[in-house]
Amino acid sequence: xxxKVYMDHTASRPIDPEVFEAITxxxxxxxxxxxxxxxxxxxxxxxxxxxxxxxxRLIGAEKPEEIRFTSGxxxxxxxxxxxxxxxxxxxGNHIITTTIEHMSVMNTCKYLARQGFxxxxxxxxNQGVVDIEKLENEINEKTILISVTYASGEIGTxxxxxxxxxxxxxxxxxxxxxAVAAAGKIPINVEDEHINLLSISSNDMYGPKGVGALYVxxxxxxxxxxxxxxxxxxxxxxxxxxxxxxxxxxxxxxxEGEMEAESKRLRLLRDKLIKGVLxxxxxxxxxxxxTERLPNNAGxxxxxxxxxxxxxxxxxxxxxxxxxxxxxxxTLEPSHVLLAIxxxxxxxxxxxxxxxxxxxQEEDVDYVxxxxxxxxxxxxxxxxxxxKEMMK
Amino acid sequence: xxxKVYMDHTASRPIDPEVFEAITxxxxxxxxxxxxxxxxxxxxxxxxxxxxxxxxRLIGAEKPEEIRFTSGxxxxxxxxxxxxxxxxxxxGNHIITTTIEHMSVMNTCKYLARQGFxxxxxxxxNQGVVDIEKLENEINEKTILISVTYASGEIGTxxxxxxxxxxxxxxxxxxxxxAVAAAGKIPINVEDEHINLLSISSNDMYGPKGVGALYVxxxxxxxxxxxxxxxxxxxxxxxxxxxxxxxxxxxxxxxEGEMEAESKRLRLLRDKLIKGVLxxxxxxxxxxxxTERLPNNAGxxxxxxxxxxxxxxxxxxxxxxxxxxxxxxxTLEPSHVLLAIxxxxxxxxxxxxxxxxxxxQEEDVDYVxxxxxxxxxxxxxxxxxxxKEMMK
Numbered sequence: 067x068x069x070k071v072y073m074d075h076t077a078s079r080p081i082d083p084e085v086f087e088a089i090t091x092x093x094x095x096x097x098x099x100x101x102x103x104x105x106x107x108x109x110x111x112x113x114x115x116x117x118x119x120x121x122x123r124l125i126g127a128e129k130p131e132e133i134r135f136t137s138g139x140x141x142x143x144x145x146x147x148x149x150x151x152x153x154x155x156x157x158g159n160h161i162i163t164t165t166i167e168h169m170s171v172m173n174t175c176k177y178l179a180r181q182g183f184x185x186x187x188x189x190x191x192n193q194g195v196v197d198i199e200k201l202e203n204e205i206n207e208k209t210i211l212i213s214v215t216y217a218s219g220e221i222g223t224x225x226x227x228x229x230x231x232x233x234x235x236x237x238x239x240x241x242x243x244x245a246v247a248a249a250g251k252i253p254i255n256v257e258d259e260h261i262n263l264l265s266i267s268s269n270d271m272y273g274p275k276g277v278g279a280l281y282v283x284x285x286x287x288x289x290x291x292x293x294x295x296x297x298x299x300x301x302x303x304x305x306x307x308x309x310x311x312x313x314x315x316x317x318x319x320x321x322e323g324e325m326e327a328e329s330k331r332l333r334l335l336r337d338k339l340i341k342g343v344l345x346x347x348x349x350x351x352x353x354x355x356x357t358e359r360l361p362n363n364a365g366x367x368x369x370x371x372x373x374x375x376x377x378x379x380x381x382x383x384x385x386x387x388x389x390x391x392x393x394x395x396x397t398l399e400p401s402h403v404l405l406a407i408x409x410x411x412x413x414x415x416x417x418x419x420x421x422x423x424x425x426x427q428e429e430d431v432d433y434v435x436x437x438x439x440x441x442x443x444x445x446x447x448x449x450x451x452x453x454k455e456m457m458k
Numbered sequence: 459x460x461x462k463v464y465m466d467h468t469a470s471r472p473i474d475p476e477v478f479e480a481i482t483x484x485x486x487x488x489x490x491x492x493x494x495x496x497x498x499x500x501x502x503x504x505x506x507x508x509x510x511x512x513x514x515r516l517i518g519a520e521k522p523e524e525i526r527f528t529s530g531x532x533x534x535x536x537x538x539x540x541x542x543x544x545x546x547x548x549x550g551n552h553i554i555t556t557t558i559e560h561m562s563v564m565n566t567c568k569y570l571a572r573q574g575f576x577x578x579x580x581x582x583x584n585q586g587v588v589d590i591e592k593l594e595n596e597i598n599e600k601t602i603l604i605s606v607t608y609a610s611g612e613i614g615t616x617x618x619x620x621x622x623x624x625x626x627x628x629x630x631x632x633x634x635x636x637a638v639a640a641a642g643k644i645p646i647n648v649e650d651e652h653i654n655l656l657s658i659s660s661n662d663m664y665g666p667k668g669v670g671a672l673y674v675x676x677x678x679x680x681x682x683x684x685x686x687x688x689x690x691x692x693x694x695x696x697x698x699x700x701x702x703x704x705x706x707x708x709x710x711x712x713x714e715g716e717m718e719a720e721s722k723r724l725r726l727l728r729d730k731l732i733k734g735v736l737x738x739x740x741x742x743x744x745x746x747x748x749t750e751r752l753p754n755n756a757g758x759x760x761x762x763x764x765x766x767x768x769x770x771x772x773x774x775x776x777x778x779x780x781x782x783x784x785x786x787x788x789t790l791e792p793s794h795v796l797l798a799i800x801x802x803x804x805x806x807x808x809x810x811x812x813x814x815x816x817x818x819q820e821e822d823v824d825y826v827x828x829x830x831x832x833x834x835x836x837x838x839x840x841x842x843x844x845x846k847e848m849m850k
Contacts, residue, residue, distance in 0.1 A: 137699070
């Protein structure tokens, strides 16, 4: 019997019903512009500033004014990296990042490389962990920024941010962390982890789409990126998306409260899924780190077949998953993240990413485990790559 | 008796109830990522592409792919101007704009000036109309872009875009038009008016905040501004804010249908308000053009008193208005737009902007006309600038 199972929470998520309830008045009744001087403006301003406080709590920031709202994770990453690069180019033109960053970090760095910045891409090991020793060796007197993901949404591996933060701090280099996939799922503390800039996204925490934030530690020298009316203390112009911001803050508040229990629940489901797949399907493998991984991430791969065929076949059974980042589906290239952990092109192409979420229950995992082996078998039977001895 | 009268529709607006209804399922049910390959992704992709079509109709664009969604008017203006500047700098480094543009155009141009671009600010006459002859004289072989507002939200004056478009087109220069204040209120036709790039905003048409669009005429050479996963045909990365986009499209559809009747209705209310104020309050004046102005805009000014005091006094009577652009309230500087139409500093400071909207009824205008003369009189009585003969 077909069941509806959405396990593509890295690509998109529904909004939390409580968040939806919280934002509704901001569409209809509390619609003032926070910059307006009259009482409608003041009500809006109050909601805006309260939202900052809620976001600080999720990431261990000390000051509400360190939170600047943006249109999402991609803009936050652009603002952080370009903003630091342009503001500090007299000090140096060298930026260090890794080979497993999100496209918004990768392509921003590529863009800056064309503007005369030097970018070093530090490799990761085959579990996706950044090589800290190599990172340290790449630091030179021109290094102004290190940009590392807190955890890759694609392979799930959680990076040793605290050590990288210590290294950056000891060398007086800014650390930017893309925490879009991690925030709300695992504890983050920007103060303890020596983070100067941290990107987060609302929808990744079941908040509304089209809103995100950049944490900017007090004293961090950064240029604005979107110019205009000088909102967000001059760093991000444009009339504030108040329903979005209030929704993001509510989502952050909920995530903070539920994180411990929900992460535990998701880890159990995730591990049941991984164990079940690896146990029932031969030549199936886990991508990323076996334990130091996001609680909801089960990145798997299957020899001899293509992730895209798997997605379309599973979709017919009501199961929605992805082959990796939704951003990279437009090209036929394999994911740079999967290549970075040492997979061959055909291995990368055989990857399938299950990302669990709030709605998922144990029955969903059971259903996937019931359906997937047959789908893999059928696709392998049609694949010219499958060895004959597996076909019997 | 106090009445609630919101006449600050240039700063912010509630969402249209029909729009809210249209977007609700996109928060909860149709939450896929348009880049995903599975059926949830396809449903999202379909909604995204249908939204483009609705927006084309509002502005007379021919091809849905000419509409690229952004996070709002400010981002659209940044993308248009920086995108053209960076992409075409080998052809030339000269940009022409006017002295009455929105801060997002002004500050983007200032930023580009620091990057080596030459910016010419063409003046306007005392009704706010761009001097086309001067504009023509400023064109040289290095001019790559002309950026002019369709109509200033602050003084209401509608610019002769068709003539400017003809001029730009004859000289093979791109024309960017900031139509944030005009779209949905007056007819726009990008094809007939020779417009290459047009910025519009959702909330200015009673759609959700945090979403806008940039019309990019096919063939226009422009660089992306936010880098990442390559959404919006590579021009604007970031997971699409689908509820926002669907809401903007619905708002555009409603605006297109209601424009004629609603503009007529608003013009009558606006003219009653202007006539009533000028007739009952001495030394009160209209800012901007008497007839070629946005149907909802009544920019007024009063000698001897300050707009800010007027705003706060009217707020106590339940009337919300502004002194000009909400973006400029943070500084004590008078609005550059009001100075550009030749007002002295003290005249600019005495300005008060009424912008009417869908909710406003004739009773609202009557109430303002009942309250305002007394408020002005009281403030003038306290002002050291008021001549003695007016105090009797």
